[in-house]
Amino acid sequence: MVGAGVIGLAIARELALAGQEVVVLESESRHGTGTSSRNSGVIHAGLYYPAGSQKALWCVRGKHLLYEYAASRQVVHANIGKLIVGRAEDEQALANIQKKASANGVDDLTWLSANQIGELEPALSVEHALLSPSTGIVDVHSLMYALEGDLTDAGGMVAVQSRLMWAEQLADQSWQMKIRVGDAPGGASATEEHALQAGTLINAAGLDADAVAMRIKGACQSLVPQTYFAKGNYASLSGRSPFKRLIYPVPVPGGLGTHLTIDTGGGAQFGPDVEWLGSVDPHREPGSSHASVNYQVDPARLDGFARDVARWWPDVSRDRLVPGYSGVRPKIAPLDAPAADFMVLGPADHGQAGLVQLFGMESPGLTACLAIGQAVRQKLLG
Numbered sequence: 001m002v003g004a005g006v007i008g009l010a011i012a013r014e015l016a017l018a019g020q021e022v023v024v025l026e027s028e029s030r031h032g033t034g035t036s037s038r039n040s041g042v043i044h045a046g047l048y049y050p051a052g053s054q055k056a057l058w059c060v061r062g063k064h065l066l067y068e069y070a071a072s073r074q075v076v077h078a079n080i081g082k083l084i085v086g087r088a089e090d091e092q093a094l095a096n097i098q099k100k101a102s103a104n105g106v107d108d109l110t111w112l113s114a115n116q117i118g119e120l121e122p123a124l125s126v127e128h129a130l131l132s133p134s135t136g137i138v139d140v141h142s143l144m145y146a147l148e149g150d151l152t153d154a155g156g157m158v159a160v161q162s163r164l165m166w167a168e169q170l171a172d173q174s175w176q177m178k179i180r181v182g183d184a185p186g187g188a189s190a191t192e193e194h195a196l197q198a199g200t201l202i203n204a205a206g207l208d209a210d211a212v213a214m215r216i217k218g219a220c221q222s223l224v225p226q227t228y229f230a231k232g233n234y235a236s237l238s239g240r241s242p243f244k245r246l247i248y249p250v251p252v253p254g255g256l257g258t259h260l261t262i263d264t265g266g267g268a269q270f271g272p273d274v275e276w277l278g279s280v281d282p283h284r285e286p287g288s289s290h291a292s293v294n295y296q297v298d299p300a301r302l303d304g305f306a307r308d309v310a311r312w313w314p315d316v317s318r319d320r321l322v323p324g325y326s327g328v329r330p331k332i333a334p335l336d337a338p339a340a341d342f343m344v345l346g347p348a349d350h351g352q353a354g355l356v357q358l359f360g361m362e363s364p365g366l367t368a369c370l371a372i373g374q375a376v377r378q379k380l381l382g
Contacts, residue, residue: 002286004160005036011372015373022154025179026160031160034290041138050341077264080244085117122242164177198354209330210224211288223345228335233273235305237267245262271324277328330362
């Protein structure tokens with residue numbers, strides 16, 4: 001399989017535990033250097049997604065699986081809860097979130113009175129808030145090490161600095177692949193090429209899923225969606241945060257709004273915002289996307305963070321905001337279109353046995369990773 005992000009590792013673990021021999025090809029020098037390690041680390045409750053969608057189903061199931069797994073494997077995590085907040089004009093938007101959450105089977109949201117808001121988070125200045133007690137945080141690096149540990153204990157492995165250059169299905173329905181090994185870009189002399197044959201091929205390459213798919217010969221290429229990159233920047237809050245829980249405003253187009261997250265070390269960040277990078281060329285070399293992105297956070301964006309956050313925390317000081325980190329979401333719907341669901345295509349979709357491809361694996365992919373692993377195993381093994 002291709003891609004050792006958190007979703008790829010979860011799939012690989014699931015298949016290895018089912019008795020499959022698993023090799024994960026990872027173009028970088030270690031697992032999860034792309035989207036997986038550049039997000040909020042939030043365990044989402046399943047509040048925002050259309051009822052019946054894969055995002056909704058896998059987020060809600062994945063949330064329970066992730067809490068159980070993190071506790072059993074001593075993965076650092078905390079069920080700290082979050083408040084979704086709004087001003088007077090946001091009341092209907094919050095009501096819609098509660099309705100959508102209920103349709104997804106999330107029935108633990110609570111409307112808070114003004115007094116309750118003040119008791120829980122006195123620094124807030126909002127008229128309305130919903131409390132989501134099942135939202136939490138997880139240390140993503142700790143999680144990925146645990147998943148890879150389970151994979152290797154079950155006989156699987158992650159092959160780093162290994163790029164899939166092409167794959168085709170043979171007459172016996174096995175997959176023949178050419179792999180480039182080494183860290184030199186563009187096929188320089190420091191790399192080597194190897195042949196690999198496998199009974200199944202899974203494309204969980206994240207930012208490069210479309211590029212990998214275009215190297216897989218057959219009818220599956222016609223189903224590859226156009227991918228768009230959306231950069232999310234974070235601003236770190238210097239000094240102590242006045243908040244004990246995650247604070248989210250009502251969602252905005254392309255994301256969940258500039259919210260406050262707390263990492264497992266106690267640090268507070270605002271973000272991500274939405275910086276639309278646009279469409280990408282599906283014919284680029286697999287494994288090239290991560291190196292092509294400028295992950296620096298422009299200090300000029302901090303004014304926007306301060307302005308957005310002031311709607312619910314008026315005492316925020318621009319001087320306490322410093323550029324943090326950033327990540328990129330692989331979206332499969334353009335900016336002016338409704339958010340797309342996860343796209344997970346199996347043999348029943350494209351007619352090629354032993355092939356599963358995953359596109360648009362953005363949030364809540366981290367929360368849903370273990371449920372996605374189960375779904376992929378079901379598509380391949382029944």
